[in-house]
Amino acid sequence: MTPHKTPHKTASPHTTIPSNTRATIMPCLRYRNAPAAIEWLCSTLGFEATLVVRNEDGTVAHAQLTFGNGMIMLGSVFDTEYGRLLKQPSETGRFVTQSSYLAVNDADKVHERVMDAGGEVVLPLQDEDYGGRGFTCRDPEGHVWSIGTYDPWAEAERPR
Numbered sequence: 001m002t003p004h005k006t007p008h009k010t011a012s013p014h015t016t017i018p019s020n021t022r023a024t025i026m027p028c029l030r031y032r033n034a035p036a037a038i039e040w041l042c043s044t045l046g047f048e049a050t051l052v053v054r055n056e057d058g059t060v061a062h063a064q065l066t067f068g069n070g071m072i073m074l075g076s077v078f079d080t081e082y083g084r085l086l087k088q089p090s091e092t093g094r095f096v097t098q099s100s101y102l103a104v105n106d107a108d109k110v111h112e113r114v115m116d117a118g119g120e121v122v123l124p125l126q127d128e129d130y131g132g133r134g135f136t137c138r139d140p141e142g143h144v145w146s147i148g149t150y151d152p153w154a155e156a157e158r159p160r
Helices: 034-045 107-116 152-157
Strands: 008-014 017-019 030-031 048-054 060-067 069-076 100-103 120-128 133-138 146-147
Touching: 030 034, 030 100, 034 060, 034 069, 034 107, 107 120, 107 133, 107 146
Parallel strands: 030 069, 100 146
Antiparallel strands: 008 017, 048 060, 060 069, 120 133, 133 146
């Protein structure tokens, strides 16, 4: 009898990925008020909180939020070795060094929810030259999110 092996997809010559893995890149964010951020990300942008681990003081040690096949991980700001590697937008003049893109079916509907939630739209809802329709906003703590109907996977699969 041969041992059962988990099937793998090869991502590169240096990495193998279990075939049941949905996403292999998961942005990690920190929030001063992580419980409020989780609520906003779920109710406004459409994430689903699949795991939230709270500390006794109400802060979030770790949370996993899914969006389609993607996931972000987040937690409260802590003065730890890892935490000191990160700066919040409020500490950098509201500049960020990266943002996340959410591919949605209806950017207008998400834009409306962001506006209804008092969100800050920093790039207006518009049809994009490269295809799709989208906008860019900040969440309540200043992290930047781009939301649109452009699907880069569909574009990559298109015959050339």
